[in-house]
Amino acid sequence: MGRFAFVLRRPFQLIPVIIGISLITFVLLQLTPGDPVRVMLGSRASPEAIQEMRTRYGLDRPVIVQYGYYVMNAVQGDLGQSLAFRSPVSKIIAQRVAPTVYVLVYGLALSTLLTLALAVPAARSQGGFVDQLVRLVCVTVVGIPSYWIGLMLIMFLGLQLKLFPVSGFGPDPLANLWHMFMPALTIALAITPILTRNLRATLVAQMNADYVTAGRSKGLPESYVFWRHVFPNSLLPTLNLAGVIVSFLIGGTVIVESVFNIPGLGQLMVRSVLTRDYFTVQGVTLVLALGVVLTTFVVDVLTVLLDPRVKL
Amino acid sequence: MTDETILSVEDLVVDFETDHGIVHALRGVSFRLRRGEALGIVGESGSGKTVACRAILRLLAENASIKGGRIWFENQDVLALDAVGLSRLRGERIAMIFQNPSTHLDPLMTAGKQVGEALRVHRGVSKGEARRQAIKLLADMRIAESERRVDTFAHELSGGMRQRVMIAAALACSPSILIADEPTTSLDVTIQAQILDLLRGLRRERGLSMILVSHDLGVIAQMCDHVVVMKDGRVVETGSVEEVIGRPREEYTRRLIASQPFLMAPASAPASLGEPILALEGLSVHYGLGVGFLDRMRHHGGRTIRAVDNLDLAVGRGEALGIVGESGSGKSTIARAIVGLAPVCEGAILCEGQRVDAMAAEQRLRFRRAVQMVFQDPFTSLNPMFTVSETLAEPLRQHGMRPERDIGLRIDELLAMVDLQPDLKRRRPGQLSGGQRQRVGIARALALEPRVLIADEVTSALDVTIQAQILGLFARLRRSMDLTLILISHDLAVVRHLCERIVVMRHGRLVEAGRTERIFAAPEHDYTRELLAAIPRVKAMPA
């Protein structure tokens, strides 16, 4: 029935969230101590230049009007002018989306493989040696900072063993599978413990569910019960974590891009913070948040398509 | 029924390894099932009845181990079977259905696929054939429109319907034995009657041998030829139903039978309805479906549930009134509205002539003392962090019932009133049994010396023998404290024992009200008749 109507209706329900995001990114700039324009243009800027920028972004008007300007400009794709790069923020961001998305997707794919390889055997040997080992690995890895993991990978795999290139994001997606392996692995290692513990816990809970006993009582083989009943029921809760995971992953890229010198949004973010390029900071924050919203939307749609119980 | 034994359990010993040490679940249990027979296993919680029947299919939890004994099925040693043999036994020869059909069905798989999957696995039939068979099986379970229902998911079906699907799935490969573990316990009485009826018919049509596990002797007496009485992991008594219920040999069996609410003496007729202490006038309680503030705006008066709809009811001083209904009848909502836990939408609640629902806070506090409530679930109705004495001290302090120095004394008195030892007062709920907790709940209500006591399904989570004790306690308290009692229950038999007057509710409306004797002897409404017919009765009553 209305399952597909939901896909059309859902974006409208996200409007309050998007308004909230725009508010927060807007307020961000208001929090800067002193006059952001003066800070950005530097002390040598002429009063005319300052005045021109103020007028352009409505910074000489009341706050509420300024917010109006911000939203109107953002909707038209104008996120302001980067002072460091001397070009529009939206243009710089557009140039840097691809590497970030590439590393994100690559990292997510690696961590999905790792998670399945760890969580499934752990759950199936519940309380046994493999389970304990996986638990120990997860507890240990979750506390290792990813920038340090990155450095260690560079040191061992890159500099000593020379297995993988240390940096370099090229235009060729296939070559990047090779070049981006260490960054992607670094990100994957950061989230795999969380995903593994979660999937393992869900699997174990589902393996002890009543319908599993009922399935066994019908003489269904253990592997059939696991893959046909337990596994599908465990994927949904893990899928619902995706929003959190993606937001975590994005945090990871900020660091990894700096370590491996990848020209993505994360690196842009850090550089802009250090150079006080506030419009760029604001723009990147906005774009990344919208990325998370987009992901949760996709996950919502998937959930609706996969789970017959979801109330619409 | 022949005398040929199809299944026998011999001297079965099962231990559970838990965090709290080893628990001996079965300490040498033996019984046998004859071909075509229905064998009942009756017992209270912890008796081992469920463990015994799960052991037959080797479905015990990981932490359980079978320490001794044998299980024979048609000359096969069940405990010696390998994985393949076990998979052939389960579903194909012996099938099982469980207590809670909603959790025993996979929420992500259609009913039809779950019914047909045993056929797919055991018989290797095609998808299409499995589906055709599933439709037929569902129709055999008297599910209307089985062609359509075959593609529904568990959450789209009612509780009774889910149990039918589970039975269909169990019988897909035509097993010779069906083990039914409390198959109707989570269902309403009228649905229970339908499912029992279905099982009886299936047994006849298919020549099934059946093991029926239940805590309810009434159900067993109605359904079975032989009965096994279990307690603390042992078989107490076994024999034909007529023998065991008519001439019980063991003390425990006698106690179990005497605790059956239907066999307990009915309440004596009321002198006359005293002046009303509590009156509901046109009471309506509606719930909006949304939970959040925005949901409520969105649904704006549209979809609401009429939990209680335009109810008139008077409770006389000193009487014991029973409110009976199935789930969704609104019986608990009435109680909650009276004590102020549910919003009154229309109508009025009067206590001793004063409108309660419109009272100011201070006055309301005083009213709270007059009307107190005992809650349903002994496991959640006490704060797990509070000791018994903290739980009892709280109402005493809040209302200044006693000066601070006498509070300890009063707590001892309250515990004595509900037959609890004073040394229990330092314990927390986790260290008390279900019956003890419920007694603490009663003592908490009594602390405020109420004139009206509302008891909402207070015994439905308890074993029958404990239930009988608690009901006895209510009867005694009522006399000694001159209480007016409102007893809310799904169980007409429980109400009959304690109340002189009964109100039958359905879908938020009053169906019928009258003196208990009259309701039982000459029910006026069809629904009341249906409820009465659905009570599982023990056929042969002992003198």
Next chain:
Amino acid sequence: MTAAVETSTFQRRARRAPPTLVVGAFIVGTWIALALLAPWLTAYDPIAVDVTNTLKPMSGEHWLGTDSFGRDVFSRLLHGARLDLQMAFFGVVGPLIIGTAIGLLAAYYGGVVDALLMRVLDVTVSFPYFVLVIAIVAVLEPGLRSYYISLTLVNWVTYARLMRSQVLVLKNAEFVLAARTIGIRDRRIMLRHILPNAIAPSIVFVMTDAVLTIVLGSSLGFLGLGVQPPEPEWGVMIAEGQVYLKQAWWIAVFPGIAISTLALGFSLAADGMAKLLHAAQ
């Protein structure tokens, strides 16, 4: 199973702490001790530059070698523990208190306040956590104080959500309804009946959160947005060692091990605490 047996084993169980909790507490305790005793455990000033002694490998004199400024890595490591432990504490306490209070009040009273909280939760969750923290630090000014402010602004939401989900269930629990029918006032119901029963998941999360806070804080230090050099914060130390991975690996490796072990301690403690609370219920 008799009630008596159940009780005595329950008490025995409660007294026996899970091994992960013991080991975790030991690791964290050791780091706290090292941090407190740092000035007495090492003779070297963690900040003073010694140009004659740069990039020295590990020796009896400099147990963990020296960095590019000739500073003793071991000394910097111990003094750095003070900063990183401090981050774990202050980064968590504020959000815990604020978030718990807001979550409790909003969920208990419901209505507009709760609806508003839900919206704030939705919006905050949409921001990549780390990015939002960096953005706030950026507009304030890089440093430890900004980090605390930023964490408190962003992280209270997590605790509010944890609390909210607990309270929504507990406020309809029968023992809370019972308290209302005997006329107990809201304040007491919230503080005595709901809060103690609702706080367990938050307490467990505090430990996990400490891990996140340390890792995040040191990441900021690494990126140059957190503690500023020459302070011996572990992330700062790793950043300084980054360039010397080939010649002087010890500068970057040991602080990483330090963070990892401290985080491991908190993680193990969280794991054990979760078990303990689970067993108690």
